[in-house]
Amino acid sequence: MINTMSTTHLKLITRRTPNPNHHLWNNNGTWWCYVSLRNPDGIKKRHRFSLATNNLEKARRRRDGILADLRARSGNIAA
Numbered sequence: 446m447i448n449t450m451s452t453t454h455l456k457l458i459t460r461r462t463p464n465p466n467h468h469l470w471n472n473n474g475t476w477w478c479y480v481s482l483r484n485p486d487g488i489k490k491r492h493r494f495s496l497a498t499n500n501l502e503k504a505r506r507r508r509d510g511i512l513a514d515l516r517a518r519s520g521n522i523a524a
Contacts, residue, residue, distance in 0.1 A: 466501075468508055476504030478511050 470477045476496040483489045496507040 458500045465505065469496075469501075469504055469514070476501065478504075478508040480512070480515065482515075502508075 468478050469481055470493075476498055478494045478496055479491060480494075481489050481491050494511055496504045496516060498504050498507065
């Protein structure tokens with residue numbers, strides 16, 4: 446899911462929230478995942494990933510997979 450061509454050290458920025466749709470955005474019927482990553486210099490950049498579905502449950506599962514992948518790569522996330 447993550448482009449591994451060029452890697453930099455980035456940190457995933459997360460907040461605990463009871464909202465089950467946190468990090469999700471519906472753009473004209475297609476769900477997207479958006480996350481903020483911070484580089485070692487403290488610069489924050491927003492990344493968006495199309496989840497290629499109009500189904501909310503499927504979008505949540507795909508978002509959870511992206512977040513798990515980002516957490517697993519913590520400290521070495523492709524930019």
